[in-house]
Amino acid sequence: MKTVRNGVMALLVLLGAQALAGQEAEDLKRQIESQRAAVSDLERLDDHHMVTDEITLLKSWLDEAWQQYSKEEWKRVREVVDRCIAQAELIRDRITAGKMTAYANDREGAVRSTREKIERTKKALLDAQSTKKALEMNSK
Amino acid sequence: MSARKLLFAAILVAGCATPPKPNELDAFEKLKQSPNYQAAQRKAPELVSESERLFGKSNEEWQSNDLDLSRRDALMGSIKLKTALALVEYDQSKARADKAQAELRIVDDEYGRVNKDLMATQEQIALLQKLKETSSQAAMQQEKMQREMATREAAGQARDKIAAAELALKGAEQVNAAEFAKVEYQAAQDTLARARAQLDAKDYAMASQNADAARDQAARAMQTAKPTYEKSASTTASQARNEALARDLAGIPGAQVRLERRGDMQRAAVPLRGLFARKSTVIQPGSEGMLDALAAVLKKYPTYSVLVVGYTDNRGRRDELLARSQAQATAVYSALVGRGVEAKRMVVSGNGADEPVSDNRTTAGRALNNRVEVIFLYQ
Numbered sequence: 014m015k016t017v018r019n020g021v022m023a024l025l026v027l028l029g030a031q032a033l034a035g036q037e038a039e040d041l042k043r044q045i046e047s048q049r050a051a052v053s054d055l056e057r058l059d060d061h062h063m064v065t066d067e068i069t070l071l072k073s074w075l076d077e078a079w080q081q082y083s084k085e086e087w088k089r090v091r092e093v094v095d096r097c098i099a100q101a102e103l104i105r106d107r108i109t110a111g112k113m114t115a116y117a118n119d120r121e122g123a124v125r126s127t128r129e130k131i132e133r134t135k136k137a138l139l140d141a142q143s144t145k146k147a148l149e150m151n152s153k
Numbered sequence: 154m155s156a157r158k159l160l161f162a163a164i165l166v167a168g169c170a171t172p173p174k175p176n177e178l179d180a181f182e183k184l185k186q187s188p189n190y191q192a193a194q195r196k197a198p199e200l201v202s203e204s205e206r207l208f209g210k211s212n213e214e215w216q217s218n219d220l221d222l223s224r225r226d227a228l229m230g231s232i233k234l235k236t237a238l239a240l241v242e243y244d245q246s247k248a249r250a251d252k253a254q255a256e257l258r259i260v261d262d263e264y265g266r267v268n269k270d271l272m273a274t275q276e277q278i279a280l281l282q283k284l285k286e287t288s289s290q291a292a293m294q295q296e297k298m299q300r301e302m303a304t305r306e307a308a309g310q311a312r313d314k315i316a317a318a319e320l321a322l323k324g325a326e327q328v329n330a331a332e333f334a335k336v337e338y339q340a341a342q343d344t345l346a347r348a349r350a351q352l353d354a355k356d357y358a359m360a361s362q363n364a365d366a367a368r369d370q371a372a373r374a375m376q377t378a379k380p381t382y383e384k385s386a387s388t389t390a391s392q393a394r395n396e397a398l399a400r401d402l403a404g405i406p407g408a409q410v411r412l413e414r415r416g417d418m419q420r421a422a423v424p425l426r427g428l429f430a431r432k433s434t435v436i437q438p439g440s441e442g443m444l445d446a447l448a449a450v451l452k453k454y455p456t457y458s459v460l461v462v463g464y465t466d467n468r469g470r471r472d473e474l475l476a477r478s479q480a481q482a483t484a485v486y487s488a489l490v491g492r493g494v495e496a497k498r499m500v501v502s503g504n505g506a507d508e509p510v511s512d513n514r515t516t517a518g519r520a521l522n523n524r525v526e527v528i529f530l531y532q
Contacts, residue, residue, distance in 0.1 A: 078275070092225060099232040106236050112242035117246040120253030127260040132269045141274040150279040 038082070041090045043080050048097050055104050063111040064104050071100045171220050177210050184234055189245075193237035195246060204233035307357035314364035314454045315352060318345050321371035330371075330378035330387070337374035341367050356468035395419065395531055398454050402529070405446040421529040423447065424510070425485060428525060432469075434480035436488055444485075447527060448492030459499045461486045461526040466519035467506040478525075479503025 052075070055068055077092040177195065185208070187193070207230030214223035225460045257381075322341055330338040348363035348426030402410040402423050411422045425447070428440045436444075451459060451467075486501045512518035 014377060018231060060202060080193065084230060095234065096225070096229050103232050103236040103239060106239035109475060110239045110246060111446065113243050113246035113250060117250035120250050120257055124253050124256045124260055127257065127264050131260060131264050131267055134264065134271050138271045138274060141271060141278060145274055145278050145281065148285065152285060 035090075037087055038085070041078075041087065041094055042083060044094050044098075045075060045082060045090075048075055048078075048094070048101060051101055055101065055108070057103070058108050059112065061115065064107045066098065067104050067107065071097055071104065074100065159468065165349075167446040171216060171218060174215055175211075175220055175224040175227060177224045177231065178208075178215055179252040181231045181234070182209055183297040184231055184238075186513065187238055189241045190234075190236055192241045192245075193234065196241050197237035200233045200237040204230040204237070206230075207233065223307070239276045263387060286323070304355075304357065307354070307361070308352070311352050311357040311360035311364060312367065314361050315348050318340060318348065318364045318367035321368045321375065325371045328375055328382035330374040330382075333378035333385075334374040334376075337370055337377055341370035341374055344370055391531065392453040394454065398450070398457065398531075401450045401453065405443060405450065407443055408447070413418060417532060419531050421531075423527045424524040424527075426520065426524045427525065428485065429481055429523070431523075432477065434477060434484055436484050444488050445492060447487050448494050451489060451494045451498075451527075454529070455495065455498070457498070457529045457531055459494075459529065460526070461489070461499050461501045462526045462528060463503040464508060464510075464522060464524050465506050466527065467509070467513040470518070471505055474505035475503050477503070478505050481525050485527065489527075 048071075052068065052072060055064075055071075059065065059068065074093055074097050078090050078097060081090040081093060184385070190201075210325065211223045211226035211230060214220070214226060242343045290405050318341070322338075322345060325334070325338055325341065344367035348360045349368055350361035351357075351363060399410055399412060399421055402408060402421055405423065408423045408425075411424070413419075413420050425440075425443065428443075430437055433493050452456075461482045463482035465474045465478050465479070467474070471479075482501045482503050486496075486499055489499065490496045506513070509522045510517075510524075511521035513522055
């Protein structure tokens with residue numbers, strides 16, 4: 014009787030493990046697919062092509078994850094998917110930082126440009142003041 | 154035996170030696186040298202500590218020759234650290250952008266001020282230039298007005314001079330210069346015509362000059378023509394006066410006027426008959442009417458010299474006849490003076506029987522020869 018009970022328990026454990034494995038596989042598959050879908054968003058975000066290499070790497074890792082998934086190497090798939098998630102986050106942050114850098118460059122450029130305009134305007138002002146003085150002298 | 158030992162030792166050394174470091178771990182180590190590493194630690198401590206943990210683990214795995222695991226952990230650690238560095242880069246860029254934005258506001262303000270100054274100065278320049286232009290235009294306008302005034306004045310002067318020349322020409326015409334000073338008059342007319350044409354052509358200087366010349370020519374023409382004209386006019390007037398005198402004399406009752414020329418002198422003789430009885434030198438009554446009419450004519454023409462000459466027939470001695478004719482002429486002279494005729498105009502003489510006008514052999518002839526003639530003399 015005890016033997017039967019132990020056998021039933023083992024069966025139940027086995028069935029439970031199988032169910033858990035199936036659930037994880039499904040979860041991993043969903044994550045891979047959502048990451049694939051997110052790649053095009055990332056590419057669209059990267060309008061200045063600042064993280065092209067990183068995106069290529071992400072794509073290759075997603076392919077790798079899928080290969081591992083086919084081989085039902087769940088642990089390996091999980092590890093690659095985690096890396097893909099981290100890489101996607103990195104790409105987003107890099108794009109955001111790059112855009113902020115571009116914005117900063119733009120603002121600094123605007124400052125430089127305005128300073129140049131100030132210099133030119135100051136020179137024009139000096140010239141105009143000379144002209145004005147000459148005209149005033151003439152009119153006296 | 155020793156060779157076998159050596160081979161064994163070599164295999165043992167090779168087996169215990171550290172494998173080559175994975176590229177991923179190498180790259181991870183280099184990433185850790187980033188100058189922003191400390192900033193990343195402050196910004197994202199969790200990410201950096203996780204990357205540190207993975208770095209240590211990767212190193213251990215490398216040391217224990219588990220290269221695949223070492224590579225994978227180095228990759229993951231690198232991603233974490235790169236993410237932390239990206240966050241730092243974002244912050245730094247944001248700080249730069251904020252600073253630049255703040256600076257931009259300041260420089261924009263400065264630019265605004267400088268540009269405003271420039272615009273104001275340019276506006277002032279434009280006003281000064283406009284003022285200069287206006288002054289210049291005003292000066293030009295004034296100059297133009299002065300020129301116009303000068304032109305108008307010159308035109309006025311030319312017109313005045315032409316008018317003066319026309320007046321002079323009129324004066325010349327009054328003395329009939331067209332006839333008596335043909336050359337000068339024609340020259341004046343031509344010159345005046347030229348002056349008029351020049352006035353129309355607005356050549357006022359030449360018009361003035363020619364008008365002056367025309368006036369002078371007209372004056373010369375007048376000067377030349379005047380004596381001739383005056384002489385001619387005088388002759389004409391004298392003739393008219395003489396004719397009038399003859400008409401008035403013919404109007405005296407009982408008078409028969411005789412016009413004749415002797416040398417340069419013209420004579421209008423009025424024979425008075427029947428004034429005296431035979432051989433008398435006293436005027437008979439009843440002759441007053443004739444004498445009154447004669448005296449009136451004499452007074453009407455006061456410039457004529459007059460001869461009062463007595464004549465007789467030829468009966469008697471010559472000296473006696475001369476005396477009687479003289480006395481009769483004097484009686485008429487006195488009667489005329491008595492009637493207001495100026496005495497000194499008249500010359501009295503007695504010619505006796507000289508210059509008979511009829512036959513002394515007949516009574517009627519002798520009656521005609523006995524007479525006193527009042528003779529008006531003129532040229």
